[in-house]
Amino acid sequence: MPTNSTSEPTKDELKAAKKLLKAQEKMMLEAERARERVTKAALEVEREAGRTRMSGHERREQLINVARHLFAEKGYEAVSVEEIAQWASVSKPVIYEHFGSKDGLYAVILDRETRELLDTVTSNLKPGHPRTMLEQAVYAFFTYIDEHPDGYRVLLKDAPAAKGAGAYSGLVNDIVDKCETVLADAFGRFGLPRKSAGIYARTLVGSVALTGQWWEEERHISKEEITAQVVNFVWNGLTDLKANPTLTTNKKTI
Structure with missing residues (x-):
């Protein structure tokens, strides 16, 4: 009768596999946290820039940069016009003036x-x-x-x-x-x-x-x-x- 050539993994092999999986999960978590820190830092830079007087073109570019950071991190649905305005240090009407709506801003990006x-x-x-x-x-x-x-x-x-x-x-x-x-x-x-x-x-x-x-x-x-x-x-x-x-x-x- 033929025997099964595939052997069950040993306890040491299972232990090593679990250890590797945990290490990979830790690396992914650290990478995600690093990305969040970079995104927040970039948004802080844009927020500071937003407090200075800008030309119409400069303001438009700043709003695009802020929105792109937020859409990339959270997705379209999770980002509001209020949040974009807050991070850009502007009022909501400024966003509507440049893009008409969140949809318009997203389409431009x-x-x-x-x-x-x-x-x-x-x-x-x-x-x-x-x-x-x-x-x-x-x-x-x-x-x-x-x-x-x-x-x-x-x-x-x-x-x-x-x-x-x-x-x-x-x-x-x-x-x-x-x-x-x-x-x-x-x-x-x-x-x-x-x-x-x-x-x-x-x-x-x-x-x-x-x-x-x-x-x-x-x-x-x-x-x-x-x-x-x-x-x-x-x-x-x-x-x-x-x-x-x-x-x-x-x-x-x-």
């Missing part, structure tokens, strides 16, 4: 961050070897996350459908379209079916986007390292593409 991310990625795509272009695009994406953490969190957080829900998914789709165009051109040159470009574009962009969400929270490896790891994975997959891939097992058994 979404539009700005969407354009910032797209511009960051596309402006770094210089003509060259496909691997170089891939590295440029991935590095630019992680650069945006690194330099605009509040903006990236705003893009990721949920919002009412009429106020921009799906902004991030819509942005990802825009990047997919651009990626599909690049891949279709490359596939044509290398004898691969151009119609498959859409599948690979979604696989590529989707994997990078999910990795970006994970890295935004973790940050225990450098931007350079995570870019190198992602490019290593993606490029080695792309360079061995088959024109007509098939399953290695009987489809009925999957």
